[in-house]
Amino acid sequence: MKHLPVIATLAFALPAAAQEAREPVTPASVVASASADEWVTISPEDILVMELAPDARGNERTVVIQLMSPPFSQPWVDNVRALAEAHWWDGTSVYRVQDNYVAQWGDETEERALPEGVVSPSTSFALSIAAVADFDANLEAMVSPVISNPSPSAYASEELFVRGWPLALGDMTAWPIHCYGYIGVARDYAPDTGTGAELYTIIGQPQRHMDRNLAVVGRVIEGMEHLSSLPRGTGEVGFYTQDEADLRTPIISVRLASELPEPPAYEYLASDSESFARYVEVRANRDDAFYTVPAGGVDVCSVQVPVRRVSE
Amino acid sequence: MKHLPVIATLAFALPAAAQEAREPVTPASVVASASADEWVTISPEDILVMELAPDARGNERTVVIQLMSPPFSQPWVDNVRALAEAHWWDGTSVYRVQDNYVAQWGDETEERALPEGVVSPSTSFALSIAAVADFDANLEAMVSPVISNPSPSAYASEELFVRGWPLALGDMTAWPIHCYGYIGVARDYAPDTGTGAELYTIIGQPQRHMDRNLAVVGRVIEGMEHLSSLPRGTGEVGFYTQDEADLRTPIISVRLASELPEPPAYEYLASDSESFARYVEVRANRDDAFYTVPAGGVDVCSVQVPVRRVSE
Numbered sequence: 001m002k003h004l005p006v007i008a009t010l011a012f013a014l015p016a017a018a019q020e021a022r023e024p025v026t027p028a029s030v031v032a033s034a035s036a037d038e039w040v041t042i043s044p045e046d047i048l049v050m051e052l053a054p055d056a057r058g059n060e061r062t063v064v065i066q067l068m069s070p071p072f073s074q075p076w077v078d079n080v081r082a083l084a085e086a087h088w089w090d091g092t093s094v095y096r097v098q099d100n101y102v103a104q105w106g107d108e109t110e111e112r113a114l115p116e117g118v119v120s121p122s123t124s125f126a127l128s129i130a131a132v133a134d135f136d137a138n139l140e141a142m143v144s145p146v147i148s149n150p151s152p153s154a155y156a157s158e159e160l161f162v163r164g165w166p167l168a169l170g171d172m173t174a175w176p177i178h179c180y181g182y183i184g185v186a187r188d189y190a191p192d193t194g195t196g197a198e199l200y201t202i203i204g205q206p207q208r209h210m211d212r213n214l215a216v217v218g219r220v221i222e223g224m225e226h227l228s229s230l231p232r233g234t235g236e237v238g239f240y241t242q243d244e245a246d247l248r249t250p251i252i253s254v255r256l257a258s259e260l261p262e263p264p265a266y267e268y269l270a271s272d273s274e275s276f277a278r279y280v281e282v283r284a285n286r287d288d289a290f291y292t293v294p295a296g297g298v299d300v301c302s303v304q305v306p307v308r309r310v311s312e
Numbered sequence: 313m314k315h316l317p318v319i320a321t322l323a324f325a326l327p328a329a330a331q332e333a334r335e336p337v338t339p340a341s342v343v344a345s346a347s348a349d350e351w352v353t354i355s356p357e358d359i360l361v362m363e364l365a366p367d368a369r370g371n372e373r374t375v376v377i378q379l380m381s382p383p384f385s386q387p388w389v390d391n392v393r394a395l396a397e398a399h400w401w402d403g404t405s406v407y408r409v410q411d412n413y414v415a416q417w418g419d420e421t422e423e424r425a426l427p428e429g430v431v432s433p434s435t436s437f438a439l440s441i442a443a444v445a446d447f448d449a450n451l452e453a454m455v456s457p458v459i460s461n462p463s464p465s466a467y468a469s470e471e472l473f474v475r476g477w478p479l480a481l482g483d484m485t486a487w488p489i490h491c492y493g494y495i496g497v498a499r500d501y502a503p504d505t506g507t508g509a510e511l512y513t514i515i516g517q518p519q520r521h522m523d524r525n526l527a528v529v530g531r532v533i534e535g536m537e538h539l540s541s542l543p544r545g546t547g548e549v550g551f552y553t554q555d556e557a558d559l560r561t562p563i564i565s566v567r568l569a570s571e572l573p574e575p576p577a578y579e580y581l582a583s584d585s586e587s588f589a590r591y592v593e594v595r596a597n598r599d600d601a602f603y604t605v606p607a608g609g610v611d612v613c614s615v616q617v618p619v620r621r622v623s624e
Contacts, residue, residue: 055543056368097541099536099537099540099541100492100493100536100540125605126605152464152465152466153464153465153466153609153611154464154465154596154607154608154609154610154611155607155608155609155611170608179517180412180516180517181412189601189602190604203516204492204515204516204517204540205491205492205516205517205518205611205613205614206517206611206614207614208607208610208611208614209595209598209603209607209610209614210603211605211607212605213598213602213603213604213605224411224412225411225544228411228412228515228516228540228541228544229409229411229540229541229542229543229544230541231367231541232537232540232541283521284466286521286525289501290501290525291521291522291525292502292525293437293438293523293524293525295466295467295520295521295523296466296467296482297465297466297467298466298520298521299465299466299467299517299518299520299611301517302517302518302519302520302521
């Protein structure tokens with residue numbers, strides 16, 4: 001906590017035998033030693049690159065988003081792709097930042113015309129287990145077995161990872177989860193489900209009461225700090241007031257990576273891999289130079305799926 | 313999510329009968345209707361007022377902290393009071409901000425001499441149930457019965473609220489929890505437990521793996537956004553680098569409220585009150601104009617204990 005950088009120094013100071021005995025196994029060390037075939041490429045069609053205006057020091061602010069994998073939330077994800085292809089977000093802004101809740105962006109005026117076909121889908125935020133199984137007969141094989149039972153939750157009968165995404169199960173349905181950095185679709189009252197033009201990301205504790213009430217369409221995989229550190233709005237529920245109009249963060253552009261001349265490339269650690277299982281276990285039972293009392297469990301949102309940038 | 317401010321308008325637009333039928337019961341409405349005798353005064357001896365340097369717009373930044381109640385973490389809490397009385401933090405800074413983790417403050421150089429008697433306590437971060445019961449024979453009566461069983465957790469056999477603080481139980485011990493806005497004592501490797509001179513607060517998801525490994529000494533009850541929105545450090549684990557020295561946030565002063573000429577006054581909603589039980593229930597089962605699928609449970613860290621400022 002205080003002196004993590006000291007770990008390296010300590011290692012040098014110890015005799016070789018003691019060094020080996022104390023070799024700290026941490027979530028990071030498990031991820032670092034995962035084999036190449038345990039990493040899965042994220043398709044450029046599933047990556048959005050959002051350029052915010054530079055910060056006060058003139059530094060670029062790029063936020064990279066991974067879109068939700070099928071079969072979940074796909075009508076909204078299709079809308080998000082259509083909006084990106086239409087360059088619809090260019091010139092909009094992050095206009096609401098509520099502490100320990102959300103940063104929200106899009107067209108605050110709601111006057112900008114949407115691309116043809118981008119409408120609020122008439123469907124549910126959860127899927128039946130049957131529909132999920134229909135989509136992928138191999139579902140069971142892809143489920144990470146580790147997280148489910150040792151870590152009970154207030155929010156679902158079971159929680160697990162499929163294709164690198166945390167999911168909850170209950171009442172014969174499955175649904176995606178609102179963890180830190182996860183992105184959902186703002187909406188008006190039901191039956192409106194939102195189009196995907198106005199998006200929010202969770203900037204504090206998980207907001208699991210939103211699960212099944214709003215569509216989760218993705219997560220931030222790089223540059224999250226550019227959203228989480230924005231000044232909070234003092235208007236109701238974090239909207240910037242008239243006096244704070246200059247606090248809105250302009251969005252220069254949002255593009256699908258597949259549209260960029262030099263798209264950034266990313267991989268995630270397969271959630272059905274041995275290293276992922278080990279990673280969950282070590283997160284639940286820290287026992288290294290710094291942590292001496294293992295928690296004995298881990299919340300699904302505290303198992304952040306490892307994602308890494310790779311050079312082309 | 314999108315149009316919460318519209319609730320008021322809607323209420324006006326509906327005929328009276330429909331209005332009553334739809335009267336939204338929300339966590340906020342439960343808290344607003346709690347009776348005066350369900351609120352408990354926080355002693356000025358348990359409140360710290362931290363003045364950060366004004367922000368870029370010249371706005372004051374005051375962070376108000378409530379210190380942990382007995383019998384938990386008291387050796388560190390005593391140190392924190394002694395440090396505040398010595399005005400020890402005046403002229404120090406917030407020198408580390410790691411995204412989705414902590415903001416940490418104190419004397420980055422670790423060269424400032426500590427007041428006499430402020431040393432790293434030799435004790436455990438958890439207490440035996442017997443010690444807790446010894447401290448307060450009425451413990452059982454003060455426990456909020458609602459949160460325990462309906463909301464299982466990965467981190468403890470039971471979680472509950474005592475005297476307005478979330479606690480975890482297991483292995484015949486009880487310990488305080490690292491939720492959003494909660495403050496702990498930075499330390500070096502064991503057996504060091506930290507003095508309380510270097511403190512951190514959780515600025516993202518709960519960090520429950522820190523429970524029982526570091527001392528929880530309080531929580532932010534006002535002005536949390538002044539810590540959570542600080543720029544993240546790009547150095548290792550969020551320390552500001554040499555090039556980012558100007559990003560450190562100067563601390564003008566930290567005072568016990570009891571030392572201030574006009575101390576701010578606060579109350580918390582008693583966790584053994586009927587309104588608190590109802591508040592937890594509504595948080596677990598949102599069913600209002602916006603949320604239509606109740607979660608059916610709630611994580612202990614998502615039950616933020618209501619605290620309000622009162623005029624003297």
